[in-house]
Amino acid sequence: MEGHRLAFGRPLLAGISGDRSPLQAAQELFVATTVVLAHDGGADPRLIYANRAALVLWRRSWGAMVGLPSRLTAEPAERQSRALALERARQVEALEGYGGIRIDSGGRRFRIENARLWTLRDSGGVPCGQTAAFGRWWWLEPPRSGSPPPLA
Template sequence: MQKNDLPSNENGYLKDYIFLITSSLKNLTNIELVDFSLNLEEQAKQVFNSDYVLLAHNATQEPIFNYANKTALRLFEMSWDEITNMSSKYSAESDERAKREKVLADVTEKGYSKNYSGIRISKTGRRFKIQNAVIWNVYDSENNRVGQAAMFDEFEYF
């Protein structure tokens, strides 16, 4: 998948990609992240402006973030360009990366994981614990895995 621009009215808030993220979550877990009665652009705008954190990375060997909503950008203290040029493994401190990789490998195999907790770090070095995160595979319309996404609304700064 090509690099996305910052979600906005001009690009429909990346509605096609958000549809893959939200429909994959619903299909795997029956969790509805958005109001599916809204049109795709309204759904994508709702996701970008929501209070929960939503992040996604691509399916390359060393995944790069390709989506972060406003809450994620604030939490990680990064701009859109900074986060979408970063390997997602760097969202965790070095001693947390093995645990993170194991969970992501399990998600790749099983489709999703609920109740994940872990330590993350912002660009400025601010550490925080995320709790009860849902992590899932993102599939395209032909059922090819195109990445993974994570959503949580519980975090605590150290």
């Protein structure tokens, strides 16, 4: 969460004090309504974090989401524009106002808007991936028949 504050000059989650323990901060981030995801810095980045809001939106368990190539969160037609936005964010360290189309585990499409992308750094300050957060999204199509309910 410190990376977001350094990148954007404000906390990732409004109203949370800076005097909480790392465990409290991790718990607050996991249960936040803001969707938060992070991927590593590999050639084909893999998700290394997804909070509960992300797991519910993509209809995946922690085990199915973490380790997934992050490009698979977008449908094939959207992957190039997604990659370009991530590269722009990498070059400037932080980017606000990103939007795009994503797909859940069943192929249902949704649009995200006003996402923030920023560089994830290890404890030594070395870039090791990227993080994304957004609170605004909507479905582009109705649920498919036979679709399982979202994860709780």
